[in-house]
Amino acid sequence: MQLDRLRRFGWKAFFMQQLSLVEWDNFIPARICNIQRDRIFVETEQGKQLLRIGKQDCPISAWLAVGDWVMAEEKEDCLWLTRLLDRSSLLRRQAAGQQTREQLLAANVDTMLVVTSLNQDYNLHRLQRYIMVAHDAGLEPVVVFTKADLVENPENWVAEVGHELNLNAVAVNGLDSQDVSRQLAPWLVPGETLVLIGSSGVGKSTLINAILGQQVLDTGGIRKNDDKGRHTTTGRYLLHTETDVNIIDTPGMREVQLWLEEGQLAEVFDDILQLAKQCYFRNCQHGEEPGCKIQSALETGLLSLDRWQHYLKLQKEEAHHLRQAQGIAAQRQHFKSFAKTVRSHQTEKWQLKTGKVKPS
Numbered sequence: 001m002q003l004d005r006l007r008r009f010g011w012k013a014f015f016m017q018q019l020s021l022v023e024w025d026n027f028i029p030a031r032i033c034n035i036q037r038d039r040i041f042v043e044t045e046q047g048k049q050l051l052r053i054g055k056q057d058c059p060i061s062a063w064l065a066v067g068d069w070v071m072a073e074e075k076e077d078c079l080w081l082t083r084l085l086d087r088s089s090l091l092r093r094q095a096a097g098q099q100t101r102e103q104l105l106a107a108n109v110d111t112m113l114v115v116t117s118l119n120q121d122y123n124l125h126r127l128q129r130y131i132m133v134a135h136d137a138g139l140e141p142v143v144v145f146t147k148a149d150l151v152e153n154p155e156n157w158v159a160e161v162g163h164e165l166n167l168n169a170v171a172v173n174g175l176d177s178q179d180v181s182r183q184l185a186p187w188l189v190p191g192e193t194l195v196l197i198g199s200s201g202v203g204k205s206t207l208i209n210a211i212l213g214q215q216v217l218d219t220g221g222i223r224k225n226d227d228k229g230r231h232t233t234t235g236r237y238l239l240h241t242e243t244d245v246n247i248i249d250t251p252g253m254r255e256v257q258l259w260l261e262e263g264q265l266a267e268v269f270d271d272i273l274q275l276a277k278q279c280y281f282r283n284c285q286h287g288e289e290p291g292c293k294i295q296s297a298l299e300t301g302l303l304s305l306d307r308w309q310h311y312l313k314l315q316k317e318e319a320h321h322l323r324q325a326q327g328i329a330a331q332r333q334h335f336k337s338f339a340k341t342v343r344s345h346q347t348e349k350w351q352l353k354t355g356k357v358k359p360s
């Protein structure tokens with residue numbers, strides 16, 4: 001069997017080594033390139049085909065991702081999934097607040113471009129968190145500064161990231177396709193697969209268009225007509241360039257910042273949340289109020305001032321992004337549910353202490 005086409009789509013020895021001779025003789029390898037609500041498309045040596053998976057009792061996104069390699073059987077003019085191959089990397093999203101809901105975003109990715117713009121978006125702490133996501137997924141992160149044309153000395157930022165985070169970084173003008181190709185050349189390798197993450201508006205779509213060498217994605221929040229077979233950003237796609245680079249673009253990647261911060265703030269600062277729950281007043285602002293456990297922890301050194309300030313900063317950022325991405329209504333809901341958790345905890349404490357039932 002020839003695999004020239006599939007190699008360009010990312011087929012590697014790592015996948016080949018998982019096959020038995022029987023599998024190799026009877027089934028064909030295929031890479032998932034597009035997942036729609038209930039339809040899966042794959043790239044095979046022959047071209048793009050529909051993949052059937054049989055009836056499943058859980059959502060596709062819970063067990064298959066764009067980028068996955070599968071083995072499939074040709075039966076009755078259709079392709080049927082026979083086996084999912086082990087992944088070399090996997091990006092997943094843990095839906096906040098629910099124990100088991102996990103959404104797979106992208107599989108078998110080689111490089112993650114962490115995109116941040118040089119005019120307003122740059123923030124070292126946030127960058128660090130994106131890099132955590134990359135490492136979690138088993139990916140090599142590369143920091144890409146966009147909008148280099150709008151600042152005086154883009155190389156200063158590149159140097160800072162190199163120095164502070166010990167990572168590869170480049171600064172590009174995303175509107176200049178040649179500049180993008182030149183600067184990203186080390187990672188735009190035929191057969192490799194990339195994903196891009198970064199806040200809304202930093203220029204991810206612009207960058208993808210520049211890499212593809214054509215306007216495939218809508219940019220600047222402007223929806224173009226879809227009549228020329230353009231991808232809209234609602235689908236989950238593996239895009240393939242003329243130079244055989246693969247880019248996975250999914251809406252989940254676009255929300256990555258949100259789920260990252262929602263989940264991680266609570267996780268990373270659990271000690272602070274636990275302290276805050278014990279404050280005497282339920283609406284304690286952790287300032288001058290009597291019975292504030294945060295203040296007393298700061299006094300005794302149980303909580304360092306540095307850590308507290310870092311938390312406040314991230315919390316402010318989180319609120320900012322929530323506001324931006326979800327609108328004020330969703331933000332209110334978020335704080336309401338946090339306040340409710342604290343309140344119910346305090347009510348319980350009060351009831352335990354007084355033996356009375358508090359009117360709600």
Ligand SMILES: Nc1nc2c(ncn2[C@@H]2O[C@H](COP(=O)(O)OP(=O)(O)OP(=O)(O)O)[C@@H](O)[C@H]2O)c(=O)[nH]1
Nearest residue numbers: 146147173174175200201202203204205206219220
């Ligand atoms: N001057 C300049 N403008 C840029 C650059 N990159 C992107 N832009 C502009 O920034 C705006 C946002 O770019 P997008 O590519 O839509 O940003 P995005 O990250 O895809 O945003 P979402 O789709 O919301 O995630 C657009 O108006 C782009 O033209 C750049 O390098 N230089």
Ligand SMILES: [Zn+2]
Nearest residue numbers: 279284286292
């Ligand atoms: Zn307090």
